[in-house]
Amino acid sequence: MSEHWAKHDMGFLAGRRHRRLRQSHWMRELVRETTLTPADFIWPLFVIEGHNERQPVASMPGVERLSTDLIVEAARAAAAEGIPALAIFPNTPGHLRSDGAEEAFNPDNLMCRTLSAVKAAVPQIGLITDVALDEYSSNGQDGLVRDGVILNDETVEVMVRSALVQARAGADVIAPSDMMDGRVAAIRRALDAEGFDDTTILSYAAKYASSFYGPFRDAVGSGERLVGDKRTYQLDYANSDEALREVAQDLDEGADMVMVKPGLPYLDVVRRVRDNFNVPVFAYQVSGEYAMLSLAAQAGAMDRQAAMLESLFAFKRAGAAGVLTYFALEAARTLNR
Numbered sequence: 077m078s079e080h081w082a083k084h085d086m087g088f089l090a091g092r093r094h095r096r097l098r099q100s101h102w103m104r105e106l107v108r109e110t111t112l113t114p115a116d117f118i119w120p121l122f123v124i125e126g127h128n129e130r131q132p133v134a135s136m137p138g139v140e141r142l143s144t145d146l147i148v149e150a151a152r153a154a155a156a157e158g159i160p161a162l163a164i165f166p167n168t169p170g171h172l173r174s175d176g177a178e179e180a181f182n183p184d185n186l187m188c189r190t191l192s193a194v195k196a197a198v199p200q201i202g203l204i205t206d207v208a209l210d211e212y213s214s215n216g217q218d219g220l221v222r223d224g225v226i227l228n229d230e231t232v233e234v235m236v237r238s239a240l241v242q243a244r245a246g247a248d249v250i251a252p253s254d255m256m257d258g259r260v261a262a263i264r265r266a267l268d269a270e271g272f273d274d275t276t277i278l279s280y281a282a283k284y285a286s287s288f289y290g291p292f293r294d295a296v297g298s299g300e301r302l303v304g305d306k307r308t309y310q311l312d313y314a315n316s317d318e319a320l321r322e323v324a325q326d327l328d329e330g331a332d333m334v335m336v337k338p339g340l341p342y343l344d345v346v347r348r349v350r351d352n353f354n355v356p357v358f359a360y361q362v363s364g365e366y367a368m369l370s371l372a373a374q375a376g377a378m379d380r381q382a383a384m385l386e387s388l389f390a391f392k393r394a395g396a397a398g399v400l401t402y403f404a405l406e407a408a409r410t411l412n413r
């Protein structure tokens with residue numbers, strides 16, 4: 077080969093120098109494909125009874141259960157950083173739990189009192205409520221149980237009543253997290269019948285039976301009560317076609333937005349849902365994922381802030397419209413700095 081051609085080949089290869097676009101901070105900023113802002117976050121909070129009460133969650137360093145008055149303070153802080161919405165989870169005391177989970181539809185339960193308090197004090201922040209029975213039942217299951225079997229339609233009836241008391245107390249978005257069949261349609265019908273046309277439904281459409289929920293169950297007090305597992309209603313982690321069927325059905329039933337959960341280990345599912353349905357898809361970076369990252373950082377295995385931002389960007393890259401994350405306030409503060 078002549079020297080001329082050799083040079084020409086070099087020139088051609090040089091045309092594919094991908095590092096040109098990474099050479100400086102400004103260049104990397106210019107060509108960045110995704111963005112991450114505080115508006116991408118939904119902040120999950122655990123509420124407990126009492127006043128000026130905070131309890132650390134042992135397995136989630138940096139996360140505390142808060143009494144209603146402190147949830148209001150947290151809501152103020154979140155709104156100030158530009159976080160659009162909170163997801164609230166009650167830690168129902170043992171004496172109020174029952175096999176029938178009746179506390180779920182008590183209009184004066186901890187969840188409802190917290191919703192009205194936050195609505196009154198911080199009206200500009202969105203309030204998302206979890207609808208499932210494990211936060212109110214004596215056995216930690218998301219559904220009513222008879223002879224060891226999780227009852228579907230009977231559970232849906234209780235969920236509908238629970239969603240209604242939440243809507244009346246000021247919930248903007250109802251998020252059924254139980255994986256019973258038909259619950260989205262039933263909740264939509266009941267909301268519409270009461271004139272809650274604008275109350276939105278974010279369904280936990282693709283929720284997997286996962287060991288990553290361990291710290292959450294500790295935080296809401298359902299873990300030590302849980303009898304058995306949730307595999308007859310939550311998805312098998314070996315599947316993703318099934319997740320698409322669940323999403324399709326929830327959208328048919330009237331869900332406005334859908335969620336995939338857990339998050340990081342299921343980004344393939346987020347991407348498939350995003351590519352197959354033209355609706356906002358949220359992902360939940362669940363308690364076990366938060367625990368993994370924050371405990372690893374605590375042990376010096378990686379940098380907390382860097383790992384936090386990298387993990388949150390990954391959700392956006394996978395196509396998520398937003399992320400439920402226990403890092404929300406910390407990440408928002410970091411991004412706003």
Ligand code: PBG
Nearest residue numbers: 208218253288289292362363364
């Ligand atoms: C209740 C519910 C769970 C989570 C959210 N809603 C636990 C479960 O299904 O057992 C998990 C959230 C987390 O781990 O951060 N149905």
